[in-house]
Each structure stands twice: as structure tokens, then as C-alpha cells.
Amino acid sequence: MSEIVFYDIPGKTEDTKAWSPSTWRTRYSLNFKGIPYRTEWVEYPEIEKVCKEIGAEPTDKSPDGKPLYTFPVIHDPSTNTILSDSTPIAEYLDKTYPDSPKLFPPGTKGFHAAFDSAFYSILARTPSLWNLVALGACTNLTPRSEAFFRDTFWRRRCDETTPIEELAGSEGSERKEQNWREVEADWVKIGTWYEASGGLFLTGGETPCYADIVLAAWLVWARQSWGKGSEDWKRLERLDGGRWGRFMKAFEKYEAVV
Template identity: 30%
Template sequence: MSPIFLRRQYVATMAATPENPIVFYDLINANGVHWSPNTYKTRLCLEYKGLPYRVEYSTLPEVESNMKKLGVPPVKATSPQYTLPVIADPSGDPDGKPHYVGDSFNIAVYLDEKYPAPRYPAIFNSNARSIEHLFIHQYLPTVARVGSTVVMPKLGQTLDQESIEYIKRTRGVSFNSLPQGEAEEKWKAFREKFFEMGLSLDYQDENGPFISGNRPSMIDFAIGGWFHLLQRIAPSELEQIFDWKEGRWRLLWEHIRDIEGRSSRGIMG
């Protein structure tokens, strides 16, 4: 769904309130814990903008059936078509049907347009939305793919068997552990990729804990999403990352966690 199409919907919807909040659809694992890096980005967007919301959870195999029951359109044209995050924003239409938006980046675009600055903090830096999209969808995945071969087997330890089979079937992901020597080489390559990404911090226009300085952006939330996943499944590897760049990544994570913990707006539905 294009941002232009989304903008045409904003006028027809009313603002969320504590009595009629945004519904945020998130993923949980076998232990009832939210873990997804993609849905975490949306959680941060809602918290950062200070919007009232409640949370409804699904496991991976439940997503498609749950979204179809709600009448949510497919998020993607390719399989799997139904993915989370999705939000339901309250509607001013007489029938009361909410406005559904899927995909973490499109949700961020929607929230910035529907709940604009200065009343609500902007998620995207000024005139940088396309650059942030390029970083999140083209560069960051190349970094994450290198490290995921090492940590993905640990994700399998936190998911139920049905969810594991779902990921294998829809994404072709392997949960098999690498031989120690190969895993060490992959982790070394991941560290080098992360080092390259960290060089960008040396070109900040202003000092601050976030990529752009003192205020966060969607790029920070995307990196925070991967830190969130690693905290859940590979905390020892995450601690190694925090020691890189003279503790710079730990500082970013501390400020991301501060955003997540600003309020108790997120209430399990």
C-alpha cells in the first residue's frame, strides 16, 4: 500500500483515545512473550508518539486466520500474505469499522500523517523518509542476514513446533546449528558488518545516543527491533555487540528501552 493511498484515508478517521484506543496486533512465542523485531518497531512508534493503544497477541500460525476473521486485507502480495504488525485505528465511519494498516514501515508513515508533529513527535527525520526506507529495507537486512545464521537456531528453542514448521514452510529458514568453526566465521563477518554500520555514527550532525543525534528515527527503532530479538533468544551475543564501538550500541539500546517503558498504554487484550 503506497503512502499516497494511505494519506487519502486519514481525513476519514478520528483520533484514538484512551476509551477507544488503537489496537496493536503483536506476536508471542510458546511462553507468551513478544519477540518479533518487526512488531517491536511498531510498539516503539506508538510509545514514542504517546498514543493510547491496547495489544492483542497471536502466535505465527494463528496470524492469517485471526486477520481474516477481522476482515484485514493481506499485507503482502507474496506468501505469507498476512503478517504482523497490524494496527486498527478507530474510525469515524457510521459502521464503526476501524482503519487497518499493516507493515511496520507503512504503519510509521500512517502514524506520522494521522498524528502529526508538533502535537505528536515525528517518527521520521525531516525529508529523510526515503533514505530511512532504503537503509531499513536494503542495507540493514544484509547485516542481519549474516548474524541470523548464528542466532536463528536459538529462536527455535523459544517457539512451539507448529510455529517452527510455519517459518520453515513460509520462509525457508533453517534452525540447524552451524558447526563451531563456521559459526565463529559467520559471527566475525557479522561483527565486521556491524563495524561498518557503526562508522556512520561518526558523521552525526549533533551528539546524542541515536543514529541522527538527540532524537530517534525509524532507523533506531529498526536496530532496536533486532536488539529486542537478540535479548530474547541470544543475550550473550547481544552483550558482545554492546561491547563494540566503545559501548555505543549499549547506549542506543538503553534509550530505546526508555522509550518502550515510558507508559503503560500497552494493555494485553
């Protein structure tokens, strides 16, 4: 089969080469399934232009009502398909490459949708993880992308009244501890689902499914934003008896950036 072209957003260092938590879902999916692909790196301000050029559909609307173009996007020459958005891409990959490992094990599509509701109702309730990773995430972009990201995405999604530099709170401050208390409560709660599964991953074994990838994509983003050796990352790794440290350790084999 011909190589898939995977459109991704670059970070500015070797350690944060693949920058976005949304595109990480697709990178993990492709690596997990072992499907050959190459990456087309596109800076934030060019995403809309590239999508229009290749005919990728917008995934949402801007507050001003205009179509919003986002990555990930894939182009699969073997089926002449251009597809936007991580979950449709994952479904497409399962359908088009049925001999590769399944992202959605049989009978779990409905459960995956409920999982999404559960996960995003937790993330939406507390902006604490955003607060803690925001500054590192921004400054891991190239200057052009960083300026664009601050001006558009961040303004649309986040607390506009507090400068990004102040969201996390300084080391040891009550603001930072409050953010951490919320992050800890959220990820301990998510941990109860994994405890119920009886295994490392949500289906109860050692093989991840798409729901695990959704979490890993957030966690890898947090890890990159803080740095792997940072106290913040170590704190998340240690949480809940080391659950998320073990979880991300097991994901390392799917983290190749090609």
C-alpha cells in the same frame, strides 16, 4: 481518542513476551509517540485467520503464490482504520497523530528509503545474524507457534539444508567465529553511519527516528533470543566501543510491553 488495538505475536516467557522483530517496530513506534494502545496477542498459526476476520490486507505472497498475512497489524477505532505492515503503520501514525513526536522527521522520507536499502543489502549479504539468533528465537515461541514458524517462515527465508540447531555453531567452533566475524563487520559498517551522524541516533541527537527503530527491533530480537546476560549479547553490546550497548540502553524507555 480511542485506544489503538495492536496485533502482536507472543513469546513464551515474561522476558520475551513480545517476540517478533517486525512487530517490535510498531511497539517502539507507539511507545515513542506515546499513543494509547492495547495488545491483542495472536499465536503464529492464527495470524492469517485473524487478519481475514478483521479485514487486514496481506503484505506479501507465499512461494506458492497465495497471499501472505503478517503482523504487525493495527486497528485504530478513532479513524476506523485497519492497517498491515510496520512502515505504512509508522507513516499512518505520523500523519494521524501530528502532535506526537515524529518517526519521520521532515525531509527524511527519501533518506529512510535509502537507509532501508543500505541496511537490507547488508543483512541480505550475510545470513550470520540469522544464524546466530535462529535457535533462541525459535525456542522462545510457544510450542504451537514454534512448530508453525519452523515449518513455514524459517523454511521460506533461510538455509534449508542446515538444521536450525546447527546454524550458529557450537561455542568456540570455527562456524560460530565465522558467523561472529560477519556480524561484527556488518554492525561496524552500520556504525560508520552513526559515527557520521555525530550523535547516538541517526539524526545526530538523542531522539530516535524510524530508522533507529528498525535497527533496535533487530537488536531487541537478538537480545531476547540470546538472553540479556548471555556472552553473545555482551559481545554485540561491547562491539565498536560499546556503540550498540549505548544505543539499546537508550531504547529501554520505549520497551514497555502493555
